Amino acid sequence: MATIQHDLNELADEFELLGDWEERYRYVIDLGRVLTPLADAERAEPNRVRGCASQVWLVTEPRADGTLSFRGDSDAHIVRGLIAILLRLFSGHAPAEILDFDAKAGLEKLGLSGALSAQRSNGLASMVARIRRDAELARAA
Numbered sequence: 001m002a003t004i005q006h007d008l009n010e011l012a013d014e015f016e017l018l019g020d021w022e023e024r025y026r027y028v029i030d031l032g033r034v035l036t037p038l039a040d041a042e043r044a045e046p047n048r049v050r051g052c053a054s055q056v057w058l059v060t061e062p063r064a065d066g067t068l069s070f071r072g073d074s075d076a077h078i079v080r081g082l083i084a085i086l087l088r089l090f091s092g093h094a095p096a097e098i099l100d101f102d103a104k105a106g107l108e109k110l111g112l113s114g115a116l117s118a119q120r121s122n123g124l125a126s127m128v129a130r131i132r133r134d135a136e137l138a139r140a141a
Helices: 004-018 021-033 077-090 095-100 103-109 118-140
Strands: 056-062 068-074
Touching: 004 021, 004 077, 004 103, 021 077, 056 077, 056 118, 068 077, 068 118, 077 118, 095 118, 103 118
Parallel strands: none
Antiparallel strands: 056 068
């Protein structure tokens, strides 16, 4: 199984091929377009991520092998793309690996911090915090 760092390196390579941030921004939106939408019942308050300007929902599902599976959705195209990036990085990994990974540094490697508005950056940080919280809860279970 690939590590989070491996998945990050692959994403960074993909971003590097795209060149400028306009192309990268379109790519992020395209990543979001392939996300499977959540069911209406999953777009419920317990799954909502607070701290995001857009509506964001994350569903965390423990797997039998001890890893976590994440699914998510948003009402904003760019945010759906950011969710797709986070799912690619964190879904299928053990809680300990998720908690050991420096998400802020990883996302900086992708150049996201400099390309997103402050509001979007705060929302991204809220999504990462939610993933880390769910990993903490799973590790403690």
